[in-house]
Amino acid sequence: QMPRGNLETIHHRALVLAQLRKWLDGLRFRDAFECMRKLRINLNLIYDHNPTVFLDNIEIFLKQIDSINHINLFLTELKEEDTTTTMYPCPSHSAVGKEGKKVDVVCDALRSTMETLDPQKYCLCILTSHVRKTTPELETALQKVHELRVNPPGGTSSVSAEEALKYLLFLVNVNELYEHSLGTYDFDLVLMVAEKSQKDPKEYLPFLNMLKTLEPNYQRYTIDKHLKRYRKALHHLSKCGEEHFTEMLNLVKDQRLYSDALELYPSGSQQYKTLSVAYAEYLVEQQQAEQAGLLLWRCGESTRALQAFVSCTSWRNALAVAAQIPLPPQQLALLARDLAEKLLEARRHTEAALCLEQYAKDCEEAISALIQGAAWEEALRLIYLYNRQDIIETDLKPALLEAHSNQTSFLESQKALFIRHKNRLSVVRELKAKASLELFGEDGPDCADAELYSEASSVMTGSHLGSKYSRSNSRISSRSSKNRRKAEGKKHSLKEGSPFEDIALLNALTQIITVVDKMREEVHSLLKALVLFQFDDAASALQRDYSDLLLLMDKSIPDIWSENLQPGQNTLTGPNSTVNSIVASFQQQKPAVPQQDTEALAPPKMRNSVKWKLNILK
């Protein structure tokens, strides 16, 4: 049996909390506070219980508590956590999302009230409120201590600078306080803190004395740098005049403070230019050559800007700068050829053609680039603009026919792959359905399905296909190599019998549909060019093939993606089903797939509104 005395101190928490809530609602902060202290209930509740009421009645709170120590206790116990949802949840309490930083809000509110009421009396509490902020305002606190020292207050209840500093040192680590006192650039304050600390004067005095000999801005810069406050350091150093510019540049480079540094100088100045060049060098290293180019250009460093633009194939800017310099025609042409080459590598044929035509004045190369990029209409435009109809027979027509044959075989291979994946998918689904039926103890039709999993119908991945179409003439090759890479990334799961084979198949099908659907514009433009040169049969055949494939895909989508949308409800309920089986069968409709694969569950959208067919073809 428990000794009687202990029983008396046992309080039922729910009862206590109910009482506290009543008190707080009645603004009886003192009773609440006393009780909470005694029963070790977290003081945050005073605020959390009803933040608005508390903030509206801070003066009443301060007057009721009326003890520096207690107020300090409250301030030090503050934390961001909302105790009404964590420690002391209340049944009828609806958690309203409180925004902003609670600790900062309470500290600021209390301090502002205390400063109105009696700054001297609440001196220590005010210091606490500075120190307790999310980012402690140590400089401000130190500044207040310093003021106490310079103008000691007269009142009896007032605190001396000595006491205040002592209290601060109790709240904050001494070294931290010393660093921050340095940050005020106020040597009296620094000395005051240093004296109170256990620091060896031989350590800090020489440094302080050295600082005192420096020019004010450079002094502040030195302190900032010592405190690793580089932005401030930069600011002060920039005021130290021309002779310190190299030091400044090094600081900027070391700390990567380029943007900050640029703001300190007028945009026309030499320093601005030097800083921009340094920044640009850094940006080029960071693979941001275009931005480097912009910075260099705007500060007048045209040649360097040109280099930067060329290095990232920002060809419009490069050519603009080149024209501004201005580059001699010969060099401009070379530059244009250089850019065109890079653009061709990036398969940006039309842009390459523009460089070649307008700047290198080489219409033949330009037309060739356009033909290579399957930009048939644009190629024709240039052919007639420069009266080079000979190119039609020598280059354009052969390219058209090759593009036609590439497109045809690409469509054929995609169609075969699509059908194979689609058929395999229905096999996999049937197997899964049977497996799940057996799981729930229902008798599925007895057939040997285990072997079906390793059935011989091999699933080809996209990787077999790309290699055939590596000619650069049409855009197919870049597309299929992308496919290949994608397909390889997921190859593991396309393997027959893998647990997510259905998902992998859905992904593969989505990919094929997307790729084929994207060809509408390209096929349309090819068809028009074929018709123009009387290749009507080829055009008709391509139109038929492509149209058939699109139709096949469009019609297959409901079949392939139906399961995710319409639960098959026939086997769901019944005399043999249990709650678990029902829930499980719902969940089984949405297979638990790895997160990155969920997109496969949504059917791809085909752009049927894009009209690509020619009416004049059969």
Added chain:
Amino acid sequence: QMPRGNLETIHHRALVLAQLRKWLDGLRFRDAFECMRKLRINLNLIYDHNPTVFLDNIEIFLKQIDSINHINLFLTELKEEDTTTTMYPCPSHSAVGKEGKKVDVVCDALRSTMETLDPQKYCLCILTSHVRKTTPELETALQKVHELRVNPPGGTSSVSAEEALKYLLFLVNVNELYEHSLGTYDFDLVLMVAEKSQKDPKEYLPFLNMLKTLEPNYQRYTIDKHLKRYRKALHHLSKCGEEHFTEMLNLVKDQRLYSDALELYPSGSQQYKTLSVAYAEYLVEQQQAEQAGLLLWRCGESTRALQAFVSCTSWRNALAVAAQIPLPPQQLALLARDLAEKLLEARRHTEAALCLEQYAKDCEEAISALIQGAAWEEALRLIYLYNRQDIIETDLKPALLEAHSNQTSFLESQKALFIRHKNRLSVVRELKAKASLELFGEDGPDCADAELYSEASSVMTGSHLGSKYSRSNSRISSRSSKNRRKAEGKKHSLKEGSPFEDIALLNALTQIITVVDKMREEVHSLLKALVLFQFDDAASALQRDYSDLLLLMDKSIPDIWSENLQPGQNTLTGPNSTVNSIVASFQQQKPAVPQQDTEALAPPKMRNSVKWKLNILK
């Protein structure tokens, strides 16, 4: 009680079918056939039971049946329906998808076997097999009758032409047969059929006599036209020589047989050109002016082609044709301006600029078009190419600042709308959840939610926004007017309390996300231009705004679209739940929405891989 005699004729269908299947499996077609005739079982079952076996054993079938009438009976009873799945389903029978046209397959297979075995004996059956095809082959059947008449067979079992024709008339309507006999262009045959028919010789003889006087090709054309076989008519008319070309052109126009007609003439001929022009006129009427242009161009009608291309703003082709004609420089410039105007109306600024620059030789207008289209880099390129830096101050910079302010306010409005919709959505969902809890007899927290439905938080539709940004300087205006149209189309369901308000909100949110996400490239290019001209503050602000909004959307997507992916399972099962409540709560997670709205259930994808931020901005 039933009289005894009747009972004997009652057969249990299942037993009968089982017996039939056994017979058919044993290739005892005769027994099966007799039984089926007697018990009026559909003869299709003979084939449907096992198509492959039947087709492999046609000879056995024919020999066992060995009756012309019975074979004809079988042929006439054929239909596409698979009786094993419709009339006589078999429990152990797995429905294998049979492809192709069953009736045609059986007819052709039987006929080919009969023709090998004894064409004379099976003569009538062969005729039946022609007539029974999906598209009856009446001409072929008539031809066979005609052969019988010309070369009467010698055998005793053989059928006379007379008999055969009589049989045909029994199978086919007499007028139909007459028309088809005409279609063989064989007047003997026509007369033979006509004599058998009840037709009045005064009706058909003059027509036949008239036909006989015509030149053979024109004769056939006249017959084809009479039979409305316009493609054949065209073919024959084309052989009648130059003097009938006008008649042919009229036929082509009347029957829109342009493609067919073009195939009948060499592409260099005058007729080909005339037909192309006619076709082009028709295509222009059908809003297919570009295809019309291609046809005209390729047959050498450059001026007409130019008109067609201009009318549909197919500007590259138009300029190519114009250069080929060649148009005098003055006119070419006018043409280019005309095209540029149309392109500007269609907001295709870059293309308009190209026309103005290269063909109208008006760099100032070209640059202005580019600035209007927010193609800053391209505008700069031309400014420096033509050494018109003055335009930077007069036009480019003001346009940049205006674009900046437009983008800023557009983002602001989209953000406000997004937040409003998002908040309303969570209100609607809460209400729906409560409503469904109450539906299942569970006690939801008692609060008055009915009023909440008509809560005062008004939901703004996109339509308020567009009007502010109607300046043409940036692409915003076209975008928001599109939004407006879309939003108006669905306004009814965004109304508070409408049954699919949540779906409407999801749609609206998807739209906002898509529109804002699409701005990445545009904002990126604007930021670069702003930086180049030292508008760093404006650029930083825009980058911050846009980045914040994208982040807000990205973070909101899981909240907004969570319900569709993760069923909240806490209220699903429990002592009070029933099978119906569980099923219903699953289904309720996927609201039964109108079909066209289901896409709203999938979260929109944000293109977070598109890098648009500038590192040099804060």
